[in-house]
Amino acid sequence: METLKVSQITKKYGRQMILDDISLTIQPGKIYGLLGRNGAGKSTLLNLIVNRILPTDGTIKLGNDEINDNDVALTQFYLMSEVSLYPKHVTLKQMWEMADLSYGSFNFNRARRLLKEFDIQDENVKLGSLSTGLQTAAKLIVALSVNANYIFLDEPILGLDANHRDVFYQELLKAYEENVKTYVLSTHLIEEIQQLVEHVFILDNEKITVDADVEDLLGEMFVISGPAMLVEEYVKDQNVLGTRSLAGIKTAFVRGALSEEKEIPDQIQIKHPDLQQAFIYLTNK
Amino acid sequence: METLKVSQITKKYGRQMILDDISLTIQPGKIYGLLGRNGAGKSTLLNLIVNRILPTDGTIKLGNDEINDNDVALTQFYLMSEVSLYPKHVTLKQMWEMADLSYGSFNFNRARRLLKEFDIQDENVKLGSLSTGLQTAAKLIVALSVNANYIFLDEPILGLDANHRDVFYQELLKAYEENVKTYVLSTHLIEEIQQLVEHVFILDNEKITVDADVEDLLGEMFVISGPAMLVEEYVKDQNVLGTRSLAGIKTAFVRGALSEEKEIPDQIQIKHPDLQQAFIYLTNK
Structure with missing residues (x-):
């Protein structure tokens, strides 16, 4: 796996500055927290990294390759976000098949086990028929079973109760133990991810104001x-x-x-x- | 203040049992947690207590009076819920005036101070123009400033970032120190309310399975x-x-x-x- 390097990224919408000259490095095989207040630009940064939107200025490289002209790089990134890219009538099984087509080697066994852990009865249920919490669970099942080296999770706990949040944290650790990948978690439940993340970035006033190992920061x-x-x-x-x-x-x-x-x-x-x-x-x- | 007594309440929708023979007592002047998994019926129970919906069976009394034929009792209850009862074009100041008309003696000074704590610029802003997090904040401002003896808070932290959740917890304690009332909090962020609540009810499988002081339960x-x-x-x-x-x-x-x-x-x-x-x-x- 290669290092992901965000260099001097700026993003404006019209005259509004969202991200101002952001640089950061994401090392392979670590679990990161991307923290920031509501509206700080966390989702914008994640969408830039996975090339869903384009920066006003700056570059993002995986190893030596710029991600925006490199399909290989993009098949290594998976972003789970609040915004659903799936049509409402898609079934969970179809979501898995889509992830298998795009990334290859989808872990169907893990997905079926997670379905039970999240108390979902049937892989043929439609995404749109589930409650907010279970729609989140359905998206997490894909994120934890997809064959991508870099997994970005934007508000992965939306609508989950404490038990299902606990399932997610335990299963993330289990997946990481089985197959070391890079995870970037962006969440407002910071207390709950303290034990999971090794390094944090804090976005504040359009800038990265903290880029530190959790232990060093708290020390x-x-x-x-x-x-x-x-x-x-x-x-x-x-x-x-x-x-x-x-x-x-x-x-x-x-x-x-x-x-x-x-x-x-x-x-x-x-x-x-x-x-x-x-x-x-x-x-x- | 009087004791609130829920006795053998059952609620069904058609043949579906939501709450099955629930009894509990809420003492004046305490802070309670009402906990339960997604779909456990917490919101239904709160809506029954404030008489927004009617039970299939059972009684709810404040002191000696049944709440459903007693307007005085209902002017003592305030429920802040996820569902907004306000029209979208209402301003925050109009929300305060409505609470003042219904309950009397609205604490306008506290509401103005809280507005700043939640980083809302202007009391003339429309509720519907705010983000999810700030709509929650606007509803919390009313709940913490209204002149009711029993305040019920159903998912009071929806969309709030960690800083604004912290403001809410601090301000709830401050309001409680200034004027002892009864608060019932229903939330999925249980870790965060542990220091706030004295007693918890856990709703599970349509029943109250735990009715205990936090200290005794954890002990x-x-x-x-x-x-x-x-x-x-x-x-x-x-x-x-x-x-x-x-x-x-x-x-x-x-x-x-x-x-x-x-x-x-x-x-x-x-x-x-x-x-x-x-x-x-x-x-x-």
Whole structure:
């Protein structure tokens, strides 16, 4: 598998800037999170990568080849998105056959097993007859069984209840264990993918503002809580991203190394945030 | 405030049973979670309580009065639901005025503050012109500012990004601190409401299968993980709800007190699940 390189991509609609000079590298065989607030341009970026839309400027290469004049590259990419490209009357089995025709070697066995995991009775059911949650499940079944090296998942959990989200996370890990591929997940349920993703990109204000391994990112962020005066004193020379107060306890979110000389008062607790907390403080206005 | 009592409620549509002999009590001044899988009947139950639909059988009382012939009771209930009861051209300010007319003493100041927290520019914007996420935000603003004693929130986070979900949770706590009311939250993001709710109901197979304080429920559930053989040996006489295996580690989910006589091998870890894990194992088929 080859490296996917997005170089200085800009996308405008009319005079509106959606993505401004974005560059990033996606290494084969890793699981990535693509995070951003509503309207940040995540779907636009994914649609550019799979060549469904064209950039205003910039290039996207798989290995040495530009993806937009290279059909071979495109048969390696699969994008599952909110927008359904399937006609409503198509059956799940026909979806599988279409994926088999386009990409070859569709994993029909896995698809049939996943059907049961998602509590869908019959592969001959029509996509359009399913609830929102089960339509998502039907699209996930294709994404987890298709023979493409790069799988892009745009809001893969829309309408799924907690049990079916859990099925998806477990099955993604299982598929990854069996056959290492590159996955890029774009989702608002950040807390739930923290254990899945190795590296995250955060899109904010048309730019990539974070491009880091999850461990490194969280390692340099701190949640400091305790009595308000003590917390304020302790964080006063730090890069404080935000604070909150509840029931007399103040909590400050800090990015960057903490001073080693400063003594930590007993009543103060310091820990690393989870990925969702980190995201919220990095992207709040 | 008075106690809300749902007694032996049954709801059928034609021959299809939706809710089968449901009874539950909602105490004033508490925050509840109403949990269930997709299609479990949560919305039906909430619509019955606020008298938007009628039960096939059973009674719902606020204090001593049946809610379906008691307008006073109904002016104390507010249901925010996925289905919008507002015409598309209504502005946010008109929504506030409607809530003020129906319930009196609408908290306009809080509504204006929340508007900013949710990054909505203008109270004269039309509901129908907003994105899904911001339409949810607009409905939450009403639910958090309306003068009703019982607030029912059906999927209150639809389309919200992590930052706006965080705003909602913080503002719900703030509103509760300022003015203790009863809240019932029905949501699929169970992990995120664990810190908010004191008591949960779980709807499953048309019945209430769990009616418990969160602390009690999680206190009697255990996640036991370690080398497969040791875990299997340790849990063999227990009430095992489910197991999973990943990378050689087996995890078993157990409900009920653990035997105190049995020695716990060093390689085995035992902890309580979070509410979402508990829910998944209690409701998986």
